[in-house]
Amino acid sequence: MSAIVRHYGLPLSEAAAFGLASALTFAYIPFIKFYGLPLVSYRMPPRAIMRGLQKPLGFKMHAETFRTPEAGAARLNELLAAGRLVGLQVSVFWLPFMPPDFRFHFNAHNLLVYGRDEASGDYLLSDPVLEAPVRCAPADLAKARFARGALAPKGLLYYPAGVPREPDWKQALPAAVKKTARIMLRTPIPLVGVRGIERLARAIERLPVATDPDRTRQFIGHIVRMQEEIGTGGGGFRYMYAAFLEEAAPLAGRPALADLGAELVEIGDRWREFALATARMIRARDPLDPARLAALLREQAGREKAFFMALDKAGR
Amino acid sequence: MDVADVPQEGNATHVGQHRRVYARGSDGRLGLVASRGWEVEEIVTLQATKAFDDLAEAARARGRAGSAAPLEFHMYRARMDEALLAQAVGLWRWRVHRHLRPEVFARLSPALRARYAAALGIDVACLETVD
Incomplete structure (x- = not known):
């Protein structure tokens, strides 16, 4: 996301774009399933992040979906021919350049297309998981863009209309921070924010340890995958948000934000400890004990509650 | 986390890529x-890939023994389950479930076979065997 903005001449770090879009959250959605396991997310969905950036940066992001792969490919070619940088939502599984162990049917992956090789028709793309740009054949990309299943991308592509401009930091940063605190503390459904963490703790306690230890291990492993393998930075995006707070403090003229950033790093460390405790149980280095993991999660919920209340105050 | 604490343990699943x-x-x-x-x-990554590898191996053994349709093996090899495969081919789940039975799979029309093959990203000939 930040790469699109940077392309149009506004130097914005990934962390700053993440924070400005109020992308940090926690969500546990038991009725959206991947392989029979619930959706657990530490950030907002890509479309929400896109929308969140529009207002502070004063531009519109155009998003289009398509009925057929042909229409999707034609529109993508047209935009690339016009020299645009285009973001795509894709399924990870059909991307041949992905490391094989990452190739699951996970539909909410995003990458950037910046050009097309005229001779072979290959697309030139930049993928956040990989360090170097890659190429992808049109047939593979079409499959990835039109994969079906939960959160199906339907060929979603997006590009900015208008030029993003530097925001009024003193106004935009406190607003973004307050919005994140509001999402974490006061979302009316109990599956999002701090209450979502508590719900997840309860779901873990109810896992069938005695009757189906395999399912228990899959469930807790899934949480850690969502926390550590998705996105940049680890610690369920808590580190990235901490980096944003550190950047934001001088820009907004609120030094309290930097102190909160340091606090959030601590919370991120605790998330990593949770991941470690889980992995040890999966490998049977520690006895499988979901109650202990649930207790760790509850502690995290308590810490995040206190943290976001302080953040809310700092944003006022 | 301090820079000195960043793990550098070497992760086989990343095939040389660095994480940031x-x-x-x-x-x-x-x-x-x-x-x-x-x-x-x-x-945790290997846990997820291994779960599918194990399912695929078991399905392959059943396919060789004739107690399961080769479709089951290919489904797991494409890291899908019944629900996902049903969405990918655009059929009801109970139909996919039924097509996993060898005698039902044997009667499957060429058109349906082609749809399964396309959804799984393999060719039709490949779909009919487990090797």
Whole structure:
């Protein structure tokens, strides 16, 4: 996301774009399933992040979906021919350049297309998981863009209309921070924010340890995958948000934000400890004990509650 | 996390790619640091891939013995389950479930076979065997 903005001449770090879009959250959605396991997310969905950036940066992001792969490919070619940088939502599984162990049917992956090789028709793309740009054949990309299943991308592509401009930091940063605190503390459904963490703790306690230890291990492993393998930075995006707070403090003229950033790093460390405790149980280095993991999660919920209340105050 | 604490354990699942992790440098500021991998990530990723590998192997053995349709093996090899495969081919789940039975699969029309093959990203000839 930040790469699109940077392309149009506004130097914005990934962390700053993440924070400005109020992308940090926690969500546990038991009725959206991947392989029979619930959706657990530490950030907002890509479309929400896109929308969140529009207002502070004063531009519109155009998003289009398509009925057929042909229409999707034609529109993508047209935009690339016009020299645009285009973001795509894709399924990870059909991307041949992905490391094989990452190739699951996970539909909410995003990458950037910046050009097309005229001779072979290959697309030139930049993928956040990989360090170097890659190429992808049109047939593979079409499959990835039109994969079906939960959160199906339907060929979603997006590009900015208008030029993003530097925001009024003193106004935009406190607003973004307050919005994140509001999402974490006061979302009316109990599956999002701090209450979502508590719900997840309860779901873990109810896992069938005695009757189906395999399912228990899959469930807790899934949480850690969502926390550590998705996105940049680890610690369920808590580190990235901490980096944003550190950047934001001088820009907004609120030094309290930097102190909160340091606090959030601590919370991120605790998330990593949770991941470690889980992995040890999966490998049977520690006895499988979901109650202990649930207790760790509850502690995290308590810490995040206190943290976001302080953040809310700092944003006022 | 301090830069010195960023795990550099080497992770087989990353095939040489580095992950970027935020860590506090010696200047006290947070920045991105390349990580060669963390064992925890490797454990949970391999757990997920192994679950499918095991299912696929079991389905292959059943396919050889004739007690399951080859479709089941190909489904797991494409890291799908019944629900996902049903969505990918655009059929009801109970139909997919039924098509996993060898005698039902044997009677499947060429058109349906082609749809399954396309959804799984393989060719029709490949769909009919487990080897």
